Amino acid sequence: MSAREKRIPELAEEAVKKARTRTLQSGRNVVEAVDGELVETRPDGSRKVIRPLASPILVAPGQKLIRRRK
Structure with missing residues (x-):
């Protein structure tokens, strides 16, 4: 893996943080996963829990x- 490829996760995390900040600064809400819950964060800093999330599935590299249909 090249040095540039190794930086992809770091760059992606930074891009997501910047996008979240810009969205809130523009007066729009952000929906995000926080501590096992789907949460709507508003520009004023308040949060509303939308619903709990299912437990994460650990996957090895x-x-x-295979996802089964219900």
Whole structure:
């Protein structure tokens, strides 16, 4: 893996943080996962829980999962 490829997660995290900040500064709400809940964050800093989230599924690198239809 090249040095540039290794920086992708770091750059992605920074881009998401900047996008979140810009969105809130423009007066719009942001929907995000916080502590196992789906939360709507408003520009004034208040938060509204939309619903709880399912437990995360741990996946090892290279592991493949097949999603079953309900």
